[in-house]
Amino acid sequence: MQFYLRRLLWSAFLFLALPAIVFSVQAQPGPLTGFGFLRLEPSARAAALGGAFTAVNDGEVNGLFYNPALLGEEEHGAVSLSYMNYLSDVNAGFLAYARDFRGMGTIGAGIRFLNWGDVQGADEQGNPTEEFSASDVALTIGFSRPYARMTYGVNAHLIHSSIESYGATAIAADLGLA
Numbered sequence: 001m002q003f004y005l006r007r008l009l010w011s012a013f014l015f016l017a018l019p020a021i022v023f024s025v026q027a028q029p030g031p032l033t034g035f036g037f038l039r040l041e042p043s044a045r046a047a048a049l050g051g052a053f054t055a056v057n058d059g060e061v062n063g064l065f066y067n068p069a070l071l072g073e074e075e076h077g078a079v080s081l082s083y084m085n086y087l088s089d090v091n092a093g094f095l096a097y098a099r100d101f102r103g104m105g106t107i108g109a110g111i112r113f114l115n116w117g118d119v120q121g122a123d124e125q126g127n128p129t130e131e132f133s134a135s136d137v138a139l140t141i142g143f144s145r146p147y148a149r150m151t152y153g154v155n156a157h158l159i160h161s162s163i164e165s166y167g168a169t170a171i172a173a174d175l176g177l178a
Helices: 002-024 044-048 061-065
Strands: 079-085 091-101 105-122 128-147 150-163 166-177
Touching (some): 061 105, 061 128
Antiparallel strands (some): 079 091, 105 128
16 A cells, blocks of 8 residues: 555655646747757657657657657667758757667667868958867767656767867757656
């Protein structure tokens, strides 16, 4: 009886407290943020859904990039590879993989990149200067585990952007529940 009471209290806490914590956190309000390449959709299916992919829980390994709790045993061994060649020399790519460890949970990993190619530099008057390059990359490692009739998950991201001789690096995390 004590086990069921403890499990009921824990489930009630997750149901009531976790959404309050999650919805009150906002790192960068407004439409302009750094690392904008993270908004690129990792698959044609996600793009067709307009990025509304956070609740698609049907074995799609790209769910790793939206909600870490979407990883599960259905994604065991799943691999996704996408490549986009935009205008000029701009290229983007995505790779995701998941592996389920019975009794422990599911681990997923993914990488996203955007390479702007060579860009012609210019000074304040518009006179050509040296060419330079710009690129963005993000490495994602995720873990999910079922609990009762839900799944919880966590992602860690290492993100880096560079343009010419400047660069920015960030570490980010996601918590998810499905």
